[in-house]
Amino acid sequence: MIRKDFFQKDDAHAVALGVACHKLLGAEWLDYEPRTVYEELDRLGYGLVPEENANKINAFRVAKKTIMPWVDHESFEKVVHGLLGNLIHFELRTPLSIAQCMVGVDILRAIQQVPFVDDVKRYIAACAKHDELDYLPEPLTFAMPFLCPNMYECLDCGNVDDDDLEDGQCDVCVGRYEDGTVNGRPEEGLEDRGKNIRRFEAYEYAQLASDYRKVSRMPIDHVKLNEDNHGLQLAMLLSYGKYREEHQFNMTQQLREVVNERSLL
Numbered sequence: 001m002i003r004k005d006f007f008q009k010d011d012a013h014a015v016a017l018g019v020a021c022h023k024l025l026g027a028e029w030l031d032y033e034p035r036t037v038y039e040e041l042d043r044l045g046y047g048l049v050p051e052e053n054a055n056k057i058n059a060f061r062v063a064k065k066t067i068m069p070w071v072d073h074e075s076f077e078k079v080v081h082g083l084l085g086n087l088i089h090f091e092l093r094t095p096l097s098i099a100q101c102m103v104g105v106d107i108l109r110a111i112q113q114v115p116f117v118d119d120v121k122r123y124i125a126a127c128a129k130h131d132e133l134d135y136l137p138e139p140l141t142f143a144m145p146f147l148c149p150n151m152y153e154c155l156d157c158g159n160v161d162d163d164d165l166e167d168g169q170c171d172v173c174v175g176r177y178e179d180g181t182v183n184g185r186p187e188e189g190l191e192d193r194g195k196n197i198r199r200f201e202a203y204e205y206a207q208l209a210s211d212y213r214k215v216s217r218m219p220i221d222h223v224k225l226n227e228d229n230h231g232l233q234l235a236m237l238l239s240y241g242k243y244r245e246e247h248q249f250n251m252t253q254q255l256r257e258v259v260n261e262r263s264l265l
């Protein structure tokens with residue numbers, strides 16, 4: 001039973017709102033004009049949907065009907081803002097915080113299972129740099145290769161470069177840059193060169209990752225953090241994790257109220 005004030009609550013979760021619309025209006029609601037959705041809900045006695053929740057419902061529809069948020073970073077940014085109830089500025093760049101990216105990815109995954117493309121991963125990595133984070137825990141670890149690129153060092157010529165090598169051979173030693181442009185394959189006669197490379201990650205984040213795993217399992221008042229960059233990053237990640245948990249808790253609670261079976265989606 002969906003309570004009559006369900007669509008009015010500030011903390012209404014985008015997925016619960018979407019599933020509630022589905023249940024009340026039938027699968028066709030995804031093709032309605034946005035205005036029709038709100039008129040129908042009002043007609044059924046659920047009142048006028050506040051703007052914040054209307055943003056969540058609209059964003060839910062985009063994520064249910066298209067795969068845009070998974071394949072285009074601008075769409076990802078706008079849809080995640082919408083899912084969180086924020087006003088969407090279509091002309092403005094309004095970068096997401098990492099906390100918003102985390103919750104956004106959780107919500108998108110609850111709506112559809114689609115792999116994120118590099119464009120979105122790169123965007124999330126840029127958000128992490130903006131938040132001055134060196135490490136991204138779940139659900140954002142898939143963006144780590146763009147935050148901390150893999151590198152290689154050629155032990156023959158000393159070249160240090162991004163590791164985008166498909167053949168595992170140093171770009172310089174095989175003359176891939178001969179004319180100033182990358183020509184993909186080794187120059188004739190140089191095919192066997194440049195195989196003596198050492199691969200590494202651009203910086204060290206393993207300590208941060210392992211400390212985060214440790215402290216995130218501890219009761220919060222047992223956690224003692226240093227007042228340095230390392231401690232600051234851990235504190236940020238812990239607070240983001242908490243924000244994520246709150247959203248997940250809300251979603252589970254509210255879905256229970258809306259419907260017992262997620263299969264209705």
Ligand SMILES: [Zn+2]
Nearest residue numbers: 154157170173
């Ligand atoms: Zn080399």
